[in-house]
Amino acid sequence: MENKNESITRQEDDFAQWYTDVCKKAELMDYSSTKGFIIYRPYGYAMWELIQKDLDARFKELGVQNVYMPLVIPESLLQKEKDHIEGFAPECLVATQGGKNQLEEKLIIRPTSETVFCDHFAKIISSYRDLPLQYNQWCSVVRWEKTTRPFLRGSEFLWQEGHTMYETEDEARNDAITMLNTYDDCGRDLLAIPFVKGKKTDKEKFAGAEETYSIEALMPDGKGLQSGTTHYFGTGFAKAFNIQYLGKDNKIHTPHETSWGVSTRLLGAIIMVHGDDNGLVLPPNVAPIQVVIIPIQQKKEEVMNKANEYYQTLKKAGIRVKLDDSNNTPGWKYSEWEMKGVPLRLEVGPRDIQNGVFVLAKRNTGEKIIVKDDELLSKIDELLKTIHTEMYNKAKQYLDHHMTRVNSLEQLQDALDNKGGYAEMMWCGNEECENKIKQLYQATSRCMPFNQKPFGDTCPCCGKKADKVVLFARAY
């Protein structure tokens, strides 16, 4: 058994090391024998299951149907859309051998599945009656990455990928926005993470897409984290794959496509946005354990009886609760469940029982509250909601305070170097300025926020006319 009390690196000493420490010590993941391929341990995987459950219900409410597509893509199929293969070729894992024989054609382990979806769509779409198609799959994808970090960038990660086909451009464009809003809702309700929603510049958009939209989150080290994307493809793939339908007008048309995805990168966002020097701090709705009960002097029968009674009551009420009756000391248990970020700790000892009370400790603030025995359910219900709101508001405040308007490259550099977060800049729309800023300051354009409020008309980088607000940041 590992000792959970081992101290972890402090955030201010080395944020990157703090992150890795938490991933390991909170038992979210472990490294496997293959570089870049991690093991999702039960506690980390349970968080992913809660995200899946939330999103899957939202998707189905919108008419999305789940499917499962092959893990492998024949090389020739992946090459059908030119921009797409250019984007993905450098990071593909390639199978060349089946059983004892060389394969006739190389098989690519899917880095994303646009091509296999389109290959299938070409077979099943023939009439407007077949549209829209809103498909999604939950799976893993492989991208051969040189530098990897748990959950943030890996050679394999878990995700969902939605792929749709619509009759009209409007419907498809609308779908890309609807799904982005769906991710944003999940951030607000489940992850307690505020996102900036916006459109990617041409330089940063997905290989093969006409438009890419993204949700961007801000980490406490001042770096941005792209947390999900949706794409409008126009008819590019559909034409490459010869997908057509007979319209209501009895003419042949090409359908309009979108795709959208979020991944286990969201776990990385949760860890960083909310965590502290004692470890994870989990938002209640994505916490595998919402309340942990720690009996004080658990050898006393009345203590264990009371602890069990609380456990049963909470469990019956649908609260995700754990009773820690292991032989460790209460102090040891406190540290362990703090490391694991359990939102509420319930302590109950002989004196509490005499007084008809128990103690609740909030993980996010450390605050301790004495609660009357008969207020168990109502108080816990209330506090779980309060904690969620507090955590969301804290993250929102941090985001708002790290959004800096800049009117010159000097101000841009100052914001990036001394404050962190997003630098809001007027931009001419020219990729050369993005390249220059990347080269000079190691910052990239994160998105052009939907909420565009121009505050000037000149691009500080080239001095030309600017009409777009764009966010620059250093990013994961």
Added chain:
Amino acid sequence: MENKNESITRQEDDFAQWYTDVCKKAELMDYSSTKGFIIYRPYGYAMWELIQKDLDARFKELGVQNVYMPLVIPESLLQKEKDHIEGFAPECLVATQGGKNQLEEKLIIRPTSETVFCDHFAKIISSYRDLPLQYNQWCSVVRWEKTTRPFLRGSEFLWQEGHTMYETEDEARNDAITMLNTYDDCGRDLLAIPFVKGKKTDKEKFAGAEETYSIEALMPDGKGLQSGTTHYFGTGFAKAFNIQYLGKDNKIHTPHETSWGVSTRLLGAIIMVHGDDNGLVLPPNVAPIQVVIIPIQQKKEEVMNKANEYYQTLKKAGIRVKLDDSNNTPGWKYSEWEMKGVPLRLEVGPRDIQNGVFVLAKRNTGEKIIVKDDELLSKIDELLKTIHTEMYNKAKQYLDHHMTRVNSLEQLQDALDNKGGYAEMMWCGNEECENKIKQLYQATSRCMPFNQKPFGDTCPCCGKKADKVVLFARAY
């Protein structure tokens, strides 16, 4: 849009072709551009989701935790257990290239994950306090098969694989039986399929296992279908991977291991066991749509109002219901939803409304029942239960009637050739007799049923002493 009314091959004309027709025409799957890798279409995948939901809840009730392990296994890791690699080497898909470079070590796309689980277990197990570990993952695996058939044998299939470690042999052996019973319960309650439970002979057991147990189902063409297996590994893998723990006795011990899995092969079992010449017949509990409402003369407002009212009422009650208000004729709709095996069809037309009734048609028997308007929920609830029981009983009767005791090789051949199903035979325990029977009659030993009732003491194959009852069958 495909024409669902196209006739399918009749079972008695060509059962194999009937099966493929149903898989395609009921839109359960489609072929992909890679041989042996199928696409799970929404209707087929929804069935798998219902199986997942049922089993996952049963697993968690037993203390099992979900994890996710890497998709790839370094060649050297897969080779650590000798029997295991011998079993799987001929059917591995192998990646040799990452990005633009040759890999330093070949990566095997997981055919099963014993080795990666053990590699991880070695890191996280050190004390008896760490045990038991009951892990499971839902994923796909790849086995490079020459001959493939939808759901029954594929180069990629979806499954769950449980992997556990226990302190004692008893606990581990008990786990292998418990999980087999769990699968059997799922067959009884969800799939309406009776299984024969038993132990595999040494010849048929899993590569690396000490014991393999299986659930075996009987198909209407008289062939057996192994539908799930559980394995007791002893300490073989644990020793190969150097997994040890410090016991309560303060001594070093080696833990005992099991693994267990079922796959999308269960979909194949459902299709074959219950299907008929009109297509799928789905047990209500695994039917993505349990009731389909077909309005008669749907242009009349009162008809659509009533159909909508029924739809809302059923949906609110948690019934999986679909209202088919497409422009197709009622007859066309009947055929389509019969093909898709929807357990109950609800018809409602102007005359029914006048009479305060509607009509229910049972897919499994074709029976039509006139029901009073106010008995909607109670009658449908009752009929869904009845249909499940009828379907289970029919399959059980078929199984019982195709279990033939044989006392000679002639009787064995007669049973296999003329009746189909399982031939129950006394067996000496010698692999040579299994080989001979396989060579002569293309039949394999399916299992030694738990319910052993010896009916002789001589092996009909070699004439030597026999004390085991074994089932022989031709099998998928």
